[in-house]
Each structure stands twice: as structure tokens, then as C-alpha cells.
Amino acid sequence: MPFIPHTPREVEEMLAVVGVRGLDDLFADIPPEMRPARLNLPKGQGEAAVCSYFEKLAARNGTDMVSFLGAGFYAHDIPKAVDALAGRSEFYTAYTPYQAECSQGTLQAIFEFQTAVSRLMEMDCANASVYDGGTALFEAAMMAVRATRRRVLVVDEAVNPIWRKMLATYIAGLPVSLKTVPQKNGVSDLQALIDAPDKDCAAVIVQNPNFFGVVADYTEVFAKARLHKAFSVISVYPVMQAVLKTPGEMGADVAVAEGQSLGQPLNFGGPYLGLMACGKEHIRQLPGRIAGRASDPDGKTGYVLTLQAREQHIRRGKATSNICSNQALCALRALAHLCLLGPEGLARQAEYGMDMARQAVRRLTSLKGVEPLNDEPYGNEAALRLPAPAEQVAAALVEKGFVPGFPVGRYYPGMENILLLACTEVNRPGHIAGLAEAMGDLL
Amino acid sequence: MKTIFAESVPGRGSRFFASDAPAAAKMLPAGLLRSRPPRLPECSELDVVRHFTRLSRLNYSVDANFYPLGSCTMKYNPKFTEYVAGLPGFARLHPLLAQLGRGAARTQGALRCLHEIEVLLCEITGMEAFTLQPMAGANGEFTGVSLMAAYHRAKGRARAKMLIPDSAHGTNPASAALAGLEIVNVESRDGMVDPEALAACLAEHDGDVVGLMMTCPNTLGLMESRLPEIVALLRGADALLYYDGANMNAILGKMRVGDAGFDVVHLNLHKTFATPHGGGGPGSGPVGVNARLLPFLPAPRVVKGEDGDFFLNDNLPQSIGAVGPFYGSFAVIVKALAYMLRLGGEGLERVAEYAVLNANYLKKRLQNVLDIPFERICAHEFVASAPEGLRALDIAKALLDRGFHAPTVYFPLIVRECLMAEPTETESKQTLDAYVEALREIVEQGGKDPAGLAAAPLNMPVRRLDETTAARRMALTEDMG
DSSP: OTTOOOOHHHHHHHHHHHTOSSGGGGGTTSOGGGSOSOOOOOBOOOHHHHHHHHHHHHHTBOTTSEEOOOTTOOOOOOOHHHHHHHTOHHHHTOOSOSSGGGBHHHHHHHHHHHHHHHHHHTOSEEOSOBSOHHHHHHHHHHHHHHHHTOOEEEEETTSOHHHHHHHHHHHTTTTOEEEEEOOBTTBOOHHHHHHOOOTTEEEEEEEESOTTSBOOOOHHHHHHHHHTTOEEEEEEOTTGGGTBOOHHHHTOSEEEEEOTTTTOOOGGGOSOOEEEEEOGGGGGGOOSOOEEEEEOTTOOEEEEEOOGGGSHHHHGGGSSOSOOSOOHHHHHHHHHHHHHHHHHHHHHHHHHHHHHHHHHHHHHTTSTTOEESOOSOBSSEEEEEOSSOHHHHHHHHHHTTEEOOEEGGGTSTTOTTEEEEEOOTTOOHHHHHHHHHHHHHHO | OOOTTTTOOTTOOOOOOOOOOOOHHHHSOGGGBOSSOOOOOOOOHHHHHHHHHHHHTTBOOTTTSOOOBTTTOOOOOOTHHHHHHTOHHHHTOOGGGGGSTTTGGGBHHHHHHHHHHHHHHHHHHTOSEEEOOOOSHHHHHHHHHHHHHHHHHHTTOOOOEEEEETTSOTHHHHHHHHTTOEEEEEOEETTEEOHHHHHHHHHHTTTOEEEEEEESSOTTSOOOTTHHHHHHHHHHTTOEEEEEETTGGGTTTTOOHHHHTOSEEEEOHHHHTOOOOTTTOOOOOOEEEOTTTGGGOOSOEEEEOTTSOEEEEOOOTTOOOOSSSSSSOHHHHHHHHHHHHHHHHHHHHHHHHHHHHHHHHHHHHTTTTSBOSOOSOOOSOEEEEOOTTOOHHHHHHHHHHTTOOOOEESOSTTSTTEEEEOOOTTSOHHHHHHHHHHHHHHHHHHHHOHHHHHTOOOSSSSOOOOHHHHHHHOOOSTTOO
């Protein structure tokens, strides 16, 4: 029996100890009318057969394509040492560190992760991670709602629409509303964001670079929010954060990020992790697991889960969130990734992506009818206006083995011709030339 | 152990990525750049590998230790599933590719996995459809609760109360509150939901009850024997019944929750279907619904076309929206699917049989060691109290010294000095026997020398840590406290 060690003799002995005759007698408490007659499930298979089935399925996916697809989720080179370390089963077959004395590996890693996230963002402290960038954004918004006791969230329309859709879903049952500040040609409207907060505003929520790749300084937006006693929440792209002005420098109250680009494969959408960092003054509003440094009776340093009075297993319905744990293994991967790249490596990745994006923009805008959506500074991602609907262009290019980027029209009516194109270390100058040629043939 | 930040040497680095791209300052105005580089560790690859290898050795894990943590289903995680989920054809696949024109054609392998697990989960639970989007159990709870609320809203009702038994996991009330609902506590009797108390609650909050969240078998490890009455009471009020799938390992193949009358269920793939817990995550918390709730499922849904190809359907006008960015914790889902295909129907039913056998064997063997409040046959886990005069916490710490992870302690809240153990089906009789002997020794030692027991553990990397001072000091990063 796969993964069940019992011999027939042991089963007999154990049943005798329990005092029942057969295994099925153990289920006598289930009302008979609730027992299934039979299950229509496939027969079990050998390990080799299962592996080869999945090898065939995996081979049907287009991971061999030249891709410029980003939109908040990026293909980056990941050191193989990340896989080796996160692949240590002392980490991945443990559970959340309820017993601190036998979980110091996990706990110290969380403490180091919190330090790394805080320093990347230049914020005071961070939690042990939440599910993803979207839930991080929602949890940040709820911190503001609780702390300010206000109910309006001002959100820049150039915040990733995938996360805005999640935000709308999560607040649907709550007495909280969204006030969206329209973007203009992919540019966040800083003046409108400065003017937006009033006495009902819980938070102003922005993203840097924004969904369209545009980089901005939100210092004035945040200063004005503070004047109205509203929170400033910013979502960042951790790789670009190695070079960009930090949430701390801009005066944000809460900084969040989708952590996928730190050591997580794209994995067709998950698992990922959400990073959350905040100022010390907001620590008791921060949801999720937090590790802290402690000492034992001999004065030896160790780590524990701390400030647990915020959490669901203590506070139940009054907890800061319903989250029980964190994306611990993803956080470990992110930490190992950051350590292996170092400040230098992370900045070089950001710069390489920016340089490639500039080369791509230059090359593609030399095609007839292709132009940049705006003239703003950008990071490793840029929006281009095509002379035809971007969905159609993308579909045709996918047939030719190119994923040219993300057509934004489905989320932004009226922007059907706009294509969002991203570059990272996986893109080479040859890819850009190939894409330009293929696109040129189409337009 | 020193932190990786303390091991950093300025100017050292792994040089993992180098390029001759221009500096950021040449591409962006200075005002948009950070004033100093992030203070991340500067280490060689060996520094980093050695640091994390040493850290890993400070952990207990299923692969090295018996881990009978109740309600967490810490079963063995087969290694082949890691291989399968790590295949580059899955790992490198961008989720948005499936949403581009012609992109579905290039993601058929992945979409097929999602569809296939949904079909299997429906068969196992008797539900009509599943969303795979929720990223963990608690996230699934929020999703399920939101679906229940959406059902009533669509009928033009503004119901606001969720009934939750006092034995429930803390996430149940937290999830319901997150969805904007008020919690009504239902008192249990003999450890089970009491239909009389439930009827009283329904009467008191007539017309305002969204539903009841149940864990079944419940957190005491007991099957709810009056389930049919409970179902009938809720149906009478057109209130919905939620199944918390934390304890699904106990009933695989033995009871289909859809047939039993539950309207919505969340499963924890990382528990029941053997994917690693990862030190706390990632998990995966798919939510299944019957026909009544199907229209409200999150978007998009994976659909099989008439030609046999799979595609994403975003056109769901009554959908509650999106609880996750894409299609769920895909890599976790692939591992769970691989496990299910390996075991097949027979193997899955065996899981419940041996999980329940192990729990009952352990309970029986511990009868004269711990105080066992419920004598009847238990499900996949059981609760016990520390013997009079001993503390559950001290017993837990003494177990660590003997190489065992502790059971869940002080939960459920309704049991005194509670130790809740879930051995799972993958543990051998020898391991269970050794655990019984260890507990016997601990209880004996504790009877003679309670102070000695209170000093445990002595053989771990650290002794008991001072949590109160830690909470006051708030050293949450290398730069605080």
C-alpha cells in the first residue's frame, strides 16, 4: 500500500487493541444513508506512470516561447542554490513554528526575511508574508480602515487591475468603498491623488512603477494624505526597488509587494507571496505571523512568534485577519534569493531589465504606427500604442512563438491598442530583434 | 546562531548576476532613485548555503520526526510530487499566457491539470463544482463564506449572522468577520453540535442567519452523529451549511459531504492530499459548492470545450469576483493531483481507514497515560487532557527532548489542558508505540518531579524562550530593539 506501512499482522493487532473487527467498523458513526455507494475514481498508478503522465502534460505548455509578458509577474533567473536550500526537507516538511524550540530554523529565517523586506523598503518592520501581492494590498487597506475608522479607499487606477479586482472582491461585504482616481495615458494623476483625500479617506493607494511601468515620486501625495490623517499605501516591484526611491523615503505608512520576482518560479500563477512592511507605530495593526527575537533562561538568543494577540487563534472574530500562517517556504526562497544576489545583484537585474526595455521600445517604435503611450520615466516595462488592436497582434504573434506582452484593453476600455511589454534577464537583444521583425510583418 | 546579516562582509557577493547595462542613474532622474543601496547581506554562495543548511538543522520536520500535530495532518509528503511540480513546462509558465488570444492553446497541459483535479474533488466530495483559486484553508473559508453571503444577496436578503460552534477553529469566526458577518456562538453538548441549541439560535435570529460553519468530524475528533437533524434545521431556514475540510482525512471515501447535505466545502490540499506544509505555507484551499452556489464562484473558471480543449471562462455575471490573482496555488495543486492519481480511489479510501485506525490505536494505548475525555471511537484525531497536576505545555516540551514533535496544545479551547494528536496514516505501529512509551515516561517523571518537567526542553537548540519579554521588546528585525 503506497505510503501506508502497516503489515496485515499489525493491522490485526491494532484492530484488536481498538476493539473492532474490521477497518470499516471504525466508521460506524457516519449515518448509513450518508455513506457513498461507490466512488467513481480512477485506479491508482505506479510512480513512474504518474511522472510520465505529467511530463507529457508539461511538454504541452509554451515555455519555449520568447516572452515579454510581465504585468506584475516576471520571469527572472533564480540561483539553483535557492532550489537546493528550499528543497531541504527540514524546511519544507515542517509546519508553522508552534513549538519554538524545535523550529528555530524556520523562525530565524522569518526574522531575517522581515529584516530583508524592511531594509529593501526602508520601513521599520515587516511581517512573515501573506498569500500574494493582492491580499497584501487588501490587508494594508484594512490596516488603514481599522486605524483611521474611516471607510473610503482612494485607489490609483494605475494600480495593477488584477489586484484591484481582488480588493473589490474582498471588501464586497464590508462597509468600505473604493474611489478610483483615473490614470491618463498610463500616467498616474499625481495632482488628482493629492487632491483626493478628505475626512472620510482611510488610505491613498498607489503603485510604483505603476501598472503601465511608469516610475514616479509619491512623496507629495503621501504628505497630503498624512495631512488628512489618512494612510499612504504603496505597492512596489521588489526588483526595481533595488534602485528606486523607497516607500520609507516617500513617507509611506504601509508598503506591500508581490514577492514572486524574488526567487519564485512563475508556476502558472502560484504559489507566490505578499510582502508587507510598515512603520513601527502601525505594528499592532499588521496582520499575519511576525517573528521576534527572544532569550532563553541561559540568556541564549532565539526567535519566537510574537504579538500573537492580533491573531485569529487568540482573538477569533476580532483578529486583524483570518490568515493562520504565512507563505513560509516562499519567504525562505525570497530570503535566500536576496542573500545570493545581494544588493549588487538585485540592482544589476533591475538595470539590465531597464536597459533591455529601452532597447525594445527604441526598436519597436521604429515600426510604422508604433509609439510610446507616454513620455514618462519607466522601469523595465513600458506601454506601447500599436496601430491595431493589441489582442489581435498578440494572438498572431503567439502563433509565431512570441509573447509580445500584455494587451491592456480588457482592463482599460478605450486602450485596446495598448500593449504592455516587460524585459528581464531572460530577454536578450536577439529576442527584441526577432519580435520586431515578426511584429513588423504583421502591422 | 548569527544572522545572515551579521555574517555579511562589505564588498563580498556571489556575483550571481552581472551585466554591462548602464547604471540606473543614467536611465532615470536622480529624484526617482533611492539614496543608498538596500542593506542586504553581502555573502558568497557558500556563506549563504552554509547558513541556511545550518538553520535547517534546527528544525523538526515530518521527514525527520513524528509530527502528530492535531488538525494539521502532518503526513508523509511523497518525493515524486516535488519532481512533477518542478517540471519546467509548469514552473516557467506565465499565468497570463492562458488569457491571451491563442494563449490557451499553449497552456493546455496546465489547464488540463486544473480541470482534472476539479473533477476528482467533485467526485470525492459530491459537490457540483470547485474553485481552485483560494490560496490556503483560511482563504478558502473567506471564499466559502462570501459565496454563502452572495446566495442570500441574490435572493434579495440582507442576512448578517453566521453560526459557529464553540469548538470551531479560530479561523472560522475570523473568516466570517472578514466577510462582514456577525458571529453567533453555538454551544456544543458532549463535544458535538447540539440540534436543540441550533434550533434556538435559528429561532432567535429568525430570517437573519446566513448559515452554519461545521467541522466534521469536529475538532474533538468526533463524528457529528446528529448531522441529518442539523441539515434539516438549516434547510428549514434556507440557511446554508459550510464544511470546514480541515478534517477531511478522516472521511475520504467514507462520506461525501455533498450527499450529506453540505452546501459549500473548503479542502486543505496540503493536509489531505499530502503536499508539504513548507514551514507554514504555501497551502491550497479549493472550495466546492453544490448547484445552489455555483453561479457565484470566483472567475475565471476552467472549462472543457466540445472539442476537448480547455479554456478560461471569465463571463460569470453573478461571480463574487477574484479571491486570488489567477487559478490558485498551481504548483501545490499539481502535487495534490499527482498524489491522487498515484493512490486512485482505493488508495484514497485507505487513507481514511488507516488514519482512523492509527488514531484509535494511539488513543487506546494512551488510555492509562493521559486523561481521555471521550471514550467512543474517534476519527483521525483525538483530544486528551494532561493528568491532574501536570500541564499540557510541559508534556509538549518534554516530547521535544525525546525527538517527537508535540501534539497541538490548548486547542480546542473547550478541553482542559488539551493535547490533540493526529498521527496520520503514514506512521507505523512502531513509531506510535515509541511515542506512547515516551509519553508514559514523561508522565511518570512529571508525577515525581514536576519542576524537572517544567524545565524541559533541555536538549534542543534553545530552552523555553521568554515570549512576554519578546512581545514587549519588539525586536522584529535586525535594526529594532
